Amino acid sequence: MMKTKRIALSALLSLGLAACGPMEEPESTFEAQDSQELEAGCTSMGxxxxxxxxxxxxxxxxxxxxxxxxxxxxxxxxxxxxxxxxxxxxxxxxxxxxxxxxxxxxxxxxxxxxxxxxxxxxxxxxxxxxxxxxxxxxxxxxxxxxxxxxxxxxxxxxxxxxxxxxxxxxxxxxxxxxxSRTRYYRDADGDGYGNNATSVYTACTPPSGYTTQRFDCNDTPGSGVSINPGATEVCGNGIDDNCDGSQC
CATH class of the missing domain: 2.60.120 (Jelly Rolls)
Structure with a gap:
């Protein structure tokens, strides 16, 4: 009985978090994955x-x-x-x-x-x-x-x-x-939001086409420009325009 309650509570919590949109991931989880030494390709301090x-x-x-x-x-x-x-x-x-x-x-x-x-x-x-x-x-x-x-x-x-x-x-x-390191995300479509999957954590000048904003659910050049967390949701078009995990 107790196990069933825990499962139900976990499911409700997951639904609640999904409704609130993307969750921020602790920066420490990223930092642990990166070398503390100057990364290859750095040409200048940021x-x-x-x-x-x-x-x-x-x-x-x-x-x-x-x-x-x-x-x-x-x-x-x-x-x-x-x-x-x-x-x-x-x-x-x-x-x-x-x-x-x-x-x-x-x-x-x-x-x-x-x-x-x-x-x-x-x-x-x-x-x-x-x-x-x-x-x-x-x-x-x-x-x-x-x-x-x-x-x-x-x-x-x-x-x-x-x-x-x-x-x-x-x-x-x-x-x-x-x-002074900062996490930058690849912004392939140039809409000001990067995708979570491709990033650099650096104190150097970031590569061209990177941004500090993330959670872009469609970073495809061209078609993804109007789809990002800052976009207005358009009802009935079958697209999650603002990347909040749902459609109106």
Whole structure:
């Protein structure tokens, strides 16, 4: 008897949820499926992570003054605290060094206010870490001009050597890519809604033809343009125009 009641209750709940339209899936279920390292094909950081870094660079409350070491050493000052803009005082006409210890294995972007050389060194092995991506930054009203991305291992002390810099002051904003990744969905028909089956989860500039809106039940180019969650349901045409799972 109890089992029968549970089945009935489950059926009613399913009907109720269907009536409310598509259910939001927890983003965590997607995140677990994706690598934390910079994905292949990424050509530039997206506006989300860049805007976040620019906000820290322009907020006096986030600024931390650091005197960089004149030598590459694991005892150099740390810039490992999240959501900070580090104003590095570099040696006159020379590079300076700081350290960075990532809390999580993955990709990290180092935004800077000048396009000056930067070298990341594994403090345990003395091996230079190759940059996974580097490009100029162009964001309105932002003092950051360049960014390099590195794949780093949690708990490892990295030496970050950079400079020389004009004026001997260089602001560095470290960002963990996973803190700014966004899920984009393929929008093949260009109606502003993507299908759930094809997506990318990235902090990079998304591929052309992707959108943050999903639940398009017909993403076929041409015929699917007028069918999406934002469309008006037309009664009697045999089509679920607004993708709510029913027809009037």
């Amino acid at each position: 506006t989300g992570i860049t805007s976040h870094a620019c906000t820290h660079a322009s907020n006096p409350l986030d600024e931390v003054a650091i005197t960089a070491s004149a030598t590459r050493t694991t005892s150099a000052p740390s810039i490992s605290t999240k959501h900070k803009a580090y104003d590095l005082a570099l040696p006159s006409g020379a590079e300076g060094s700081v350290t960075y210890v990532p809390a999580t294995t993955g990709s990290y972007a180092f935004y800077r206010t000048q396009s000056v050389p930067i070298t990341v060194i594994n403090g345990a092995t003395s091996a230079t870490v190759a940059s996974a991506l580097t490009h100029a930054v162009s964001a309105s009203g932002c003092s950051l001009t360049t960014v390099n991305v590195y794949d780093l291992t949690a708990g490892t002390t990295y030496i970050v050597a950079t400079g020389p810099a004009t004026g001997n002051i260089l602001t560095v904003v470290p960002e963990f890519l996973n803190d």
